[in-house]
Amino acid sequence: MHLSYTQVVKRPALLHRLTGLNVKEFEVLQESFSAQYDQQVIQPRVSAPSRKRAAGGGQKGALPEMADKLLFILVSTRIYPLLIVQGMFFGMAESKACKWVGILLPILDAALGRSHVRPKRAKGHSLEEIIEQFPALKDLGVLTDGTERPIRRSKDDQKQKEAYSGKKKRHTKKHVTLTHPKTQYILATSEEANGSKHDKKILDEAALSCTTPIPMSADKGFQGLELGNAVVVTPIKRKRKKKGQPREELTPAQKEHNRQLAQTRISIELSLAGFKRNRSVTDILRNTRQGMSDCLALVAMGLHNLRVSMRASYQYSPASYDGGDVFVMASLIGEEVYYRPHYHVGASRTERE
Numbered sequence: 001m002h003l004s005y006t007q008v009v010k011r012p013a014l015l016h017r018l019t020g021l022n023v024k025e026f027e028v029l030q031e032s033f034s035a036q037y038d039q040q041v042i043q044p045r046v047s048a049p050s051r052k053r054a055a056g057g058g059q060k061g062a063l064p065e066m067a068d069k070l071l072f073i074l075v076s077t078r079i080y081p082l083l084i085v086q087g088m089f090f091g092m093a094e095s096k097a098c099k100w101v102g103i104l105l106p107i108l109d110a111a112l113g114r115s116h117v118r119p120k121r122a123k124g125h126s127l128e129e130i131i132e133q134f135p136a137l138k139d140l141g142v143l144t145d146g147t148e149r150p151i152r153r154s155k156d157d158q159k160q161k162e163a164y165s166g167k168k169k170r171h172t173k174k175h176v177t178l179t180h181p182k183t184q185y186i187l188a189t190s191e192e193a194n195g196s197k198h199d200k201k202i203l204d205e206a207a208l209s210c211t212t213p214i215p216m217s218a219d220k221g222f223q224g225l226e227l228g229n230a231v232v233v234t235p236i237k238r239k240r241k242k243k244g245q246p247r248e249e250l251t252p253a254q255k256e257h258n259r260q261l262a263q264t265r266i267s268i269e270l271s272l273a274g275f276k277r278n279r280s281v282t283d284i285l286r287n288t289r290q291g292m293s294d295c296l297a298l299v300a301m302g303l304h305n306l307r308v309s310m311r312a313s314y315q316y317s318p319a320s321y322d323g324g325d326v327f328v329m330a331s332l333i334g335e336e337v338y339y340r341p342h343y344h345v346g347a348s349r350t351e352r353e
Contacts, residue, residue, distance in 0.1 A: 002091035003075070005067035019074035020277050020303060025310050026070070033111040034066045040107055062092040063100065073104040077299055080279035082286075102289070109295055112302030117309055119301050122178060122188040122203075127210040127230055130178060130188045141215025141231075142187060143179045143268035144222065146199035147276075148172040149297065151285045165195030173285075173293050176202045177272070177301070181217070181264060183315060184271035185308045186301045192294040200225055217264050235261055275304035 008015050012023050019026065046055050063069045072090055075081075081089070087097035112118040120130055131137040153171045154160050163171040172195030178188045193202045199221045210228030218225065223234045236254045238247035250258070276282050278300040285293050308314045 032114040077280045117305035120188040162194040179268040275300040
């Protein structure tokens with residue numbers, strides 16, 4: 001049996017496991033995906049001077065419907081099977097599956113951008129531009145952290161050295177993200193960098209600017225970061241008075257500072273785990289096309305943001321949080337969001353009731 005949307009949609013749980021999206025999210029994404037496919041694929045073919053057939057003429061492919069095309073590329077990014085297995089899922093040869101991935105992945109990326117859920121590029125922008133759709137972040141601030149995805153070890157010694165991160169003894173590519181502290185929405189991401197490059201250096205090279213005192217919470221890897229007038233908050237380290245001596249203990253106030261910062265930063269850790277539902281950014285990269293690794297990461301982040309924008313479980317109740325920027329996210333994709341109370345990690349049963 002070959003996969004098709006008309007069959008899979010009858011089993012919503014199966015659709016969710018194959019794509020990471022529910023039926024409503026799939027349908028919303030399909031609208032922008034269809035528009036981008038028409039713009040990037042159909043129109044250039046129809047308007048070609050040498051074309052003789054009318055639109056729709058010729059042999060029908062293995063993915064005749066637009067929903068099937070979207071299902072194909074979502075399955076590819078979510079499960080990340082071998083191309084021969086991907087072809088078996090949809091009744092085509094391995095070479096055809098490879099061709100379709102190359103065609104549909106940029107279209108999916110563009111569709112997420114059209115739906116305003118793909119993260120912005122941080123390079124050359126100001127922090128005010130990045131959060132302009134979320135006014136509450138001027139007071140709440142943003143979170144930042146780095147994330148890595150494994151790649152194959154190069155045979156070239158210099159490339160090996162550049163890609164080696166030391167984390168789990170792997171060779172990786174890296175992004176630094178900026179995240180909403182309440183909803184796990186990924187606001188912006190850096191350009192892709194080699195795994196050996198430090199997180200702080202990546203953000204320094206992004207040349208971000210900031211003219212207002214916006215809070216930014218980060219981990220120890222960003223100590224010493226200066227970003228215009230942004231107020232960068234990092235954990236307090238234990239220090240030594242002299243080399244060879246044990247580190248001094250932190251004061252209760254310093255420990256409380258670190259504890260509160262760790263609680264705040266839970267949101268960005270969950271956002272990184274959220275976009276890594278896509279196996280295409282957790283498995284070792286098999287695609288060798290230029291820019292494929294960066295494109296897969298942006299698609300995974302965009303799909304995560306789509307889920308954040310449409311699922312009530314990510315949102316805060318208006319009773320406990322003004323939610324001004326949450327309503328903005330919902331309006332960007334033209335969908336109504338239903339809210340339910342969201343409780344902090346470790347909330348007691350009394351608080352939940």
